[in-house]
Amino acid sequence: MSDNRPLDFGQFWYSLGKELSEVPIAAETETLTMRSTDFADLYGIHISSIGPYAIYGYLSIPKGDGPFPVIYYVPKNASVLEIIPQGTSNQIRSRYITFSLACRGMRTADSPYAAMYPGQLTEGIESFSSYLYRGVVADTLRGLDFLLTCPSIDKSSIVAWGNDNALLAGALHGAVTHIVSTPSFLYDTINQASRTSSYPLEEFNDYLRHNPERKGQISEILSYYDLRFHSSAITAESLIMADYDGGLFDKKTLRNLTENMNGAVTVHPSERSSYKDGMFCEKWITDKLFGKDATPIVPNHWKLE
């Protein structure tokens, strides 16, 4: 097990940043008329990342004069790119600029590489240089580079929202002011995987069952991505959506992340209800960006209290 931050951790990520900075963003924008409404316009965005590799995102901009706060939906560990996450009120697009990004391997960014799910998390994990996730992180950061070029964004309110990648974005890119994250696979990965047979972590168990001699090497590679070692670089105000108490990523388990972050942190143990957890997120972010008197924008069936 690798419980220590690698000695060249900073150099590893500096090199990635330098490599990314040498690749032009080269954005191309297309208007997606069918998905535009009377309160927001939707655009398809083609940008370049390291490799070079072409990635794609959906950018929604509210009608009217900005600047607008931003919700950046970071790349998922799943094939489908959504405009906004399933079940989110479409009206959210009237208040925020939203940007959802497909990293390499996801649909709309799957040429030449189409990822498998499961499969993405161990693709190329044989070596530091071939591990796919280095590119995934670069893509995540490139999404923020692109957002900073948009004239109508409010740079004081940029939320990275999603899985572990939201925390990596906060640690590695200075633009992120707020984070809403549900850690799922980059926290003490091999140890956590040994406690479950569920995907996505089962992907690592599958790999190590067939390649047990590589455990030390894999642990070392994953340590560069381990959220524990990125925690001190996170200064954004953050909401960590933990598992219910006793769950795999519960509040207690995640303390080596949450207690070392350098911004204010709220940890919310899951109430095992997508409604209750979702309401908590929407209230939290509305409170942080608009104040306690503002009303969160929630889907119709969450207004029936």
Add this chain to the structure above:
Amino acid sequence: MGVDRDYRCRVTKPEDFNEFWGLVLDELSSIELNVECEKDELRSDSEVTVYQIFYDSLDHVRISGWYSVPNTPVNRLPAILLVPGYQSDPPIPKDWSAKGYACLSVNPREKVRSRSQFDPGYPGLLTHRIVDKNTYSYRGFYADAWRGIDFLLSRGEVDSERIGVAGSSQGGGLAITTSAMRKEIKAASAGAPYLCGFMDAIELTDTYPYQEINDYLRTYPDRLEEVESTLAYFDGISFADQIDCPIIVNLGLQDNVCPPETGYALFETIGSKDKKLFEYEGHGHEAGRYVHSGIMDQFFDKYLKG
């Protein structure tokens, strides 16, 4: 204000509904299954063997799936057809096989590994050719799921008298249509069913994926009649009276994706005398999964293992 449990959807089952789907089934039966089944060593473990499988479906589209069986030797196994959600990737069903079932997790057309011949995208699948029932995306999509039963029947280790279907969200809708159309199904579990009460759902919700239909109708308002006409053939509520196997349905009363009102309307229409509804107050689209998974286990144990 709460959810209206007496809500009824406006969909009317078309008079030629059975004729339409009968022709689809005839066409499907004329296509050879052409099964490929290859052991996936990487995903197999000491308890479960996993296979990557493929078969041919409507329009000769090649459909993929994950098939898993328990390693413990048993003469004949009960089986589950696991049907997927709209935007999620179909899971490897090792957990089902660890409980003693042969399980096919099917990837209908457009899903990962089943999209080389058909790929309208997300968003897009829900409205692809929505003005024509004969070329609408879900004509093939439904058939791909139903054909999973033919795959299970082709397996020597599967007991053809003990096959069930389970799914949530789109999987809930597919569990409804599959149990209606394939009499081999002996027990069905449908969670938070999608694809039921389409035209009501687009007014009750403000979320994707149903928003895809609103996006379409905002762009092409003159096509409303054609859209509604097509969807009546694909609405789970139109299928539901033909279900005669034991079935359980679970709803989250704060479901922000598939409105619970449509779930109530669906449940009312289900033809089976052995049907039970589980309502979860304070729950969203996960529809009480953490509690309900135990109920599902007991249900399938009773009807497929009992």
